[in-house]
Amino acid sequence: MDYEHTQKAPLAYVLVAAALAALAIAWVGRDEPAAWIVAVGVAATLVLVAAMFSHLTVRDEGHCLAIRY
Numbered sequence: 023m024d025y026e027h028t029q030k031a032p033l034a035y036v037l038v039a040a041a042l043a044a045l046a047i048a049w050v051g052r053d054e055p056a057a058w059i060v061a062v063g064v065a066a067t068l069v070l071v072a073a074m075f076s077h078l079t080v081r082d083e084g085h086c087l088a089i090r091y
Contacts, residue, residue, distance in 0.1 A: 025082040037072035
């Protein structure tokens with residue numbers, strides 16, 4: 023049986039927008055080192071999560087069902 027489907031996630035765009043907002047907060051709070059570090063860390067985490075979950079592929083490999091992010 024041949025089946026393969028890739029689903030794209032629009033949530034990635036929302037996460038990137040939130041990361042940009044976090045970078046804007048980091049820019050505003052650049053005089054406060056702790057706030058800057060936290061905001062940049064949040065932005066980096068959001069970009070990483072957006073990249074990891076931007077698409078989902080499901081494929082039937084005959085003996086098993088493969089799911090790839």
